[in-house]
Amino acid sequence: MKIDLRKDRGILATSKFLADESSTPELSEDELIAETMRRRRSGHTPQPSEDEGLETEAIVTKPKKKEVDGRRKPLREFFLVLLMLSALAYYMHDKGILFSSLEMAKFYVYELVGIDPVLPVEEFDEIEQYDEYFSGDTLVVDDVLPDELFNELMPVTPDIAALADSIASAKPESLYVQLPGGRDTVIVYQEFTQVAEEVNELTDDDIAIINNRSLLIMVTEMISNFPADYESGHLFLKRDALTISAARGGDWVGEMQTILDKFVQGSFVEDYSTGTAKVSSKFELIMNAEQDFEGQSFDAMRLLDILANPYSDYLNEIVIDLARDTDDNPAEFTFSGSAQEMQFILSSWAESRSNYLIKSIDIDFQGEELFLKFGVTFFNYTP
Amino acid sequence: MLAIHISRDSIKYAQLVNFKGTPFIESLGKVNLSEQLYSPDMTNTQIIMSLAEQISSIRNSAEFPDNSTHFVIDSDWFPIGIHPVDSALAGNDLKKYLNWYMKEMLESSLSRYTMIHQELNRSSGKSSQYISMAIPQSFDSWLERIISPSELELKRVITEMEALGNVLTLTKLLDFEGGIQVVLENRENTINCHMFQNQEFSGLFHGSLNWDYKITLDHVRGDANLINLVKEAIEKAIKGKRDPDNVITNLFYYSSTGDPSMMSNLQNYEVSCQALNLGNQFNFKDPDTENIDEYAVVLGALNGEIQERFSED
Helix, strand or coil, rough: CEEECCCCCEEEEECCCCCCCCCCCCHHHHHHHHHHHHHHHHHHHHCHHCCCCCCCCCCCCCCCCCCCCCCCHHHHHHHHHHHHHHHHHHHHHHHHHHHHHHHHHHHHHHHHHHCCCCCCCCCCCHHHHHHHHHHHHHHHHHCCCCCCHHHHHCCCCHHHHHHHHHHHHHHHHHHEEECCCHHHCCCCCCCCCCCCCCCCCCHHHHHHHHHHHHHHHHHHHHHHHHCCCEEEEEEEECCCEEEEECHHHHHHHHHHHHHHHHHHHEEEECCCCCCCCEEEEEEEEECCCCCCCCCCCCCCHHHHHHHHHHHHEEEEEEEHHHCCCCCCEEEEEEEEECCHHHHHHHHHHHHHEECCEEEEEEEEEECCCEEEEEEEEEEECCC | EEEEEEECCCEEEEEEEEEEEEEEEEEEEEEEECCCCCCCCCCCCHHHHHHHHHHHHHHHHHCCCCCCCEEEEEEHEEEEEEEEEECCCHHHHHHHHHHHHHHHHHHHHHHHHEEECCCCCCCCEEEEEEEEEEEECCCCHHHHHHHHCCCCCCEEEEHHHHHHHHHHCCCCCCCCCCCCCEEEEEEEEEEEEEECCCCEEEEEEEEEEEECEEEEEEEEEECHHHHHHHHHHHHHHHHHHCCCCCCCEEEEEECCCCCHHHHHHHCCCCEEECCHHHHCCEEEEECCCCCCCHHHHHHHHHHHHHHHCCCCC
């Protein structure tokens, strides 16, 4: 590698330490052919200029302003159009076809936008009103027909008067109508009962602890569905991404997708190009807040006691620097054992609801033995 | 030609001169810093001014004034990732993948960096290996502010890992058989290891050296499994225990601020462990300079210059 920290940016071409090419051992003919084939397969050509300022140095090019033709005079053109329209209107009025043409044009426009010019145009701002209007029983809507027209079409007989009285005295529930297709709607009005609901205000720390639980339960389920018959596999999870690789076969990929659907929202990519099955996902966790959630805050020593001591039979290593004296204390826990034993640890951690943030979970499946590594950060927390 | 290495706790420098067609290291020295440096902090004007003053005094003390300078910065100032990439990936997809990888590492602080990616020379058929480095946005202006008072002309600015690779190249210690080579710097209570394989950088780690010769890893970049094997091999070597599973082909060591006695077991260990011994590799004006190996990084930075100016001779 040769990188100038001041000048280089983006993707650079390969460069060895060796400045003196003469001291490079000569490649054999076979090695040269293999190298050429590899380069051809990769199809990689360095594009230093294109990649420069990859992340933050977007090249800003201002769009060129359209050149304005200096000879054009918009005001004069406007007056010309106005003059032509006036002449056309005068001609049509003279021939007696001006108003009929306007009517035709109006109907054409109504037809084009789908408005029935006979019906009164109403503005519906509530979906309930929309339902009422199109419920099939439009007679109860007052403004469909004027009263005088309505009375003329349907004179009030004693029977109709009795029906009107009974509708007026009926309970609201009895006014539901079953529409064709099984859709219920309300004719007269709907009454909503207010439900008093306590709003839980959660801090970011609370959410971190709640999401720990989701992650841990999700991984516990994934281990149950991991293809145990195969020799090896790997699962790596962060709070917003996941990769799983294992031998192809069986229906484990489908199972993983089902589990992911329960806990997260995001992408799901399957890749079989390397001979094994690789699943990857970028996601956002669906927060599953518990009704009476209460987090707990402990110091680092107590957290170690909770997270490692009960599982000392399976514990391989803890990496932590307790003396660093900072707010955030990163730690790494490594356990190994059977799938059931690791599931026991994961589900027990899920019940702890304490002040640690799971940054990553790394599981190496080696036959029947699993190597489980948690990357966590202890943080200061006030419940 | 000057080479200046700014590290966490010191500034080291070396001057290369052409003495009748022979490269000579004219001056070699170091200045200890009062405060530890970890990143190009633009907010601390006091540190910037202090660095600028120190560099000016180094420049003025040079016996044969020369503005052209190579700069070396500690590797751990820059977030680094080494990762395999499918060889079929090219162009825009490759760029997207490499950026995604760094985004995963840097998360919300991504916008504070610009990226450099380079393919490493140890790619296999199906996958290529890339090194990605994130350069803080403030780096260029920070560099400008510490350099401008001394009116030095920057020729190249490189990392410590590149300079150490250059040392192995220049001293013909670089292995061509695919073996793992480690350059170990013994700092005060810590060790700083750079790993090379197939004539290419392959990883680095910093660790605390405990009283029982155990190493606690603080900072790792590269293949974590391989680094663990190397760490265990070094622990055994420092203890003087024979290790039949030793994965290290060559271990080159030197002490800078660390106690040299910690490395005493390495002297009698195996052929694969040896002190860098740069005193025999360069011509020094003052060959009696104490602990020349300590200046490995600045000497490595001058490698390109030596190759360029004196290769014909």
